[in-house]
Amino acid sequence: MEAFSSNPVTRRSALKTGLIFSSAFLTAGWQSRLHAAGPRTDFGKKGMHFLAVGDYGTGKGGQVKVAQRMNEFAGKLDAPLTAVLALGDNFYNMLEPARFDRHFERMYSKEHLDCPFYACLGNHDYGPDYDSKQGRVKADMQLDYARNNPTSRWKMPAKWYAVEFPSPAAPLVKIIYLDGNYALGALTPQERLDQNRWLKAEMKKPTRARWTWVISHFPLFTDDKKRKDNQGLIKDWGEHLKGNDVSLYLAGHDHNLQHLQIKDYKPCFLVSGGGGASTYETEKSERGFSKEVFGFNHIHVDDERITVQLLDMDGNCMHAFERSRAGRVKVRKA
Numbered sequence: 001m002e003a004f005s006s007n008p009v010t011r012r013s014a015l016k017t018g019l020i021f022s023s024a025f026l027t028a029g030w031q032s033r034l035h036a037a038g039p040r041t042d043f044g045k046k047g048m049h050f051l052a053v054g055d056y057g058t059g060k061g062g063q064v065k066v067a068q069r070m071n072e073f074a075g076k077l078d079a080p081l082t083a084v085l086a087l088g089d090n091f092y093n094m095l096e097p098a099r100f101d102r103h104f105e106r107m108y109s110k111e112h113l114d115c116p117f118y119a120c121l122g123n124h125d126y127g128p129d130y131d132s133k134q135g136r137v138k139a140d141m142q143l144d145y146a147r148n149n150p151t152s153r154w155k156m157p158a159k160w161y162a163v164e165f166p167s168p169a170a171p172l173v174k175i176i177y178l179d180g181n182y183a184l185g186a187l188t189p190q191e192r193l194d195q196n197r198w199l200k201a202e203m204k205k206p207t208r209a210r211w212t213w214v215i216s217h218f219p220l221f222t223d224d225k226k227r228k229d230n231q232g233l234i235k236d237w238g239e240h241l242k243g244n245d246v247s248l249y250l251a252g253h254d255h256n257l258q259h260l261q262i263k264d265y266k267p268c269f270l271v272s273g274g275g276g277a278s279t280y281e282t283e284k285s286e287r288g289f290s291k292e293v294f295g296f297n298h299i300h301v302d303d304e305r306i307t308v309q310l311l312d313m314d315g316n317c318m319h320a321f322e323r324s325r326a327g328r329v330k331v332r333k334a
Helices: 011-017 023-031 061-076 098-105 136-148 189-204 231-243
Strands: 048-053 081-086 117-119 161-165 173-177 211-215 248-251 257-260 268-272 288-291 295-301 305-312 317-324 329-331
Touching: 048 061, 048 268, 061 295, 173 189, 189 231, 211 231, 257 305, 257 317, 268 295, 268 305, 288 317
Parallel strands: 048 081, 081 117, 173 211, 211 248, 248 268
Antiparallel strands: 048 295, 161 173, 257 268, 257 288, 295 305, 305 317, 317 329
């Protein structure tokens, strides 16, 4: 992977790489974009299409509508989806075997979503006291379903893992999945240690992929009103995101849509937690865009750029941007 200095970023170098934006640009260029626009669907049939969605597993009306809109939007794209990136909280409340068919297989239509769903575990996927009280059994059920049903679109090879698209032989994108469940009853201290050692080794491993993304259920940074930046994950993972060529960090957990740019960090930070659970209020900041809304992300990637669209449950594009190989971020105008 291309090395990236973790030394303090000067304003001059930041302007060259697009890592930091002026407060005037963020305020005027991002948060003032109050009306939605039509999403882009034509990318010249090159590259790959992904959707990303988190906090969806309620089985209720919000999940149904977002799932329908994902299917409709995917049907308008100029090429089939490569994968859906499932960002955790896959099943709220009690998980029983029948829910895999009802709230996943049949919920997400194979008409245009006939692709693998690569998933990570959220806090509700461990079923702590505020959920089902199933504990680690609930997480194990999801891992077992993937293992025992290899023809299913449901993919979860481990609690943390890496996958390359379109194939390990000729990768364009490498995605590293992590488990940020540090609460009691989720990851054990040994698992946390093992994952951090694995991540360090994985970041050093050579790859021919032009892009590297990281996914966890939990954001490191958030403009959610009820939650703050996750200091535990910043401590464990922050230096890896500063010191390696990571272009996107995707998470759920906060029930809204966000795109943040954080000083001294190379990735664009995305929160896509609008998959069906009740939404959380956001607050404006100079770090980027946020909106309390149901919805999902569309990501198109080719050799030269990533294009990200944040879509609401009606299919409107609330915010969109491009990221170049050099790290320059350009927000699409409405």
